[in-house]
Structure formats: structure tokens, C-alpha cells
Amino acid sequence: MIFDIITIFPELLQSPLQEGIIRRALAKEQIEANIINLRDFASDRHQMTDDRPFGGGEGMVMKAEPLAAAVRSRTGKHAEATVVLLTPQGRPYTQRVAEEFAGRKHLILICGRYEGVDERFVDHYVDEEISIGDYILTGGELGAMVIIDSVTRLLPGVLGCSDSVAKDSFSRSLLKHSQYTRPRYFEQVEVPEALLSGDHARIEKFRFVESVKKTMKRRPDLIAAETFTSEERKLLKQHNLLDRIEQIKTKAGPTG
Secondary structure, eight states, rough: EEEEESSSSHHHHHHHGGSHHHHHEEHHHHEEEEEEGGGGGSTTTTTTEEEOOTTSSSSSSSOOOHHHHHHHHHHTTTTEEEEEEEEEEEEEEOHHHHHHTTTTTTEEEEETTTOOBBBHHHHOOOOEEEEEESSOOOBBBBHHHHHHHHHHSSTTSSSSSSSSHHHHSSSSSSSOOOOSSSSETTTTTEOGGGGGGHHHHHHHHHHHHHHHHHHHOHHOOOOOHHOHHHHHHHHHHHTTOOOHHHHHHHHOOOOO
């Protein structure tokens, strides 16, 4: 998996790429990450990558020429590249999008800045516009790292435990169950008894119910989109959760 990050601030990305899971994936050559300085593709002696917007208005706009040259320098080597622009106007980034990207071979991540990017570059070179949330950052570098981190951990063999990905929050439309570790008692509160039983089937059922409860409380919008097997529905009914879930689905409506 190849990640190319096009940015005017390459130093912002150097440290995050040298820590944790990403560092190990790089060392094992499970991924390749290249930081490309956009200023190297500017044609003037001042290495300008932005200019004033036509029509006036606030701020500056990233120029099309250096961006196009930077992208061409990478797509010429890798024909299957997907060009992704990090922008608040993009498609919301979710676990499903991360899974989709994990199936690609090469992502070129464009770190937008200022008031945006010349639309002609977007129209001719960008395959995907992605937003990591409905808020504004000073640039797309943090968004690029979010994509690299979330996609890398989905790649086969990157995580030490293969079950981690399958049982993450958002692996289905449920948040992950609560977690506990030693000591057994903390400030007079004990770990739930089911987790100490040694009965794996009971533990799985307990965790499933806790996952549903947490999702209902914190993200009812996710519950509205979830479907359950007949066995799961029986278990939810035993815990007086099924009727409440149906109420949430009804309130959410057919597009919930």
C-alpha cells in the first residue's frame, strides 16, 4: 500500500509516521509513505503555491499548476493511484470509507490549505474529496494522517491481533463494549461478574448487550441503521431492549 502526501509543510508529518503501528508497518514494508513538498513543484523563484482569488474575497487559493505537477510526478510511476483531496467540502470520512480505501493500492493525499484549491485542479485531477468532520482545520495534514492511520490498521498482518479490526467500533453500526482490566476492584467498583465467569459464550452475549446499550445511549443514529439476527433479537428482548430499539428506528424514519 502506497501513501503519497502532498503538502507545503512536510515537517508536520515526519514525526507521526515514525510512531507506533505506522512505524512498524513501514519497517515491515507493509506500507510505503512518501512526503512530497509541494513547493518543489512551484515554477517561480519564490516557490509560490498560492495566490489571490479571482473576483476578490478573503484569503488565498492554492494554485493548480504545482498541484498538478506534483500529482503527475506520482501517477506516472503508479497508474492505479487514487487522488484524494482533504477538504471540509468532501464526503464524510467513516469506517466504511477507510475499508474502501484499504482495498486500493495507492493513495495520493492532497493537503488543502487557505481558502481552498483552484477548482480546475479538482475537476481534472482529484478522484475523491474527503472531510474528516464538520469543522475547520488550518490544513489537511491532520486529515491525511487520520486516513493513513485508519487504513493502515485494516491491512492484513498490520495489527498483532487479527480480531481487533473485526470487533472495533463501527465494524458494524455499534460502538464497542466497555473494557476492563486489573485490578478487579477500583474505588469499590467491581468488574462485571460475567467477565470473570470463564464462560466464553456468556461473555460474548454480555459484551454484545453492553455494546447495544452503549450505542443506544451515545449514538442512537447508529442503532437506527443496524439490523440484528433472530438470535440477537431474542437476546435483546430478554434484556428489554428490543422495543426501545424499534422506537428509535421508528423515530429515525426510513432514511435513518
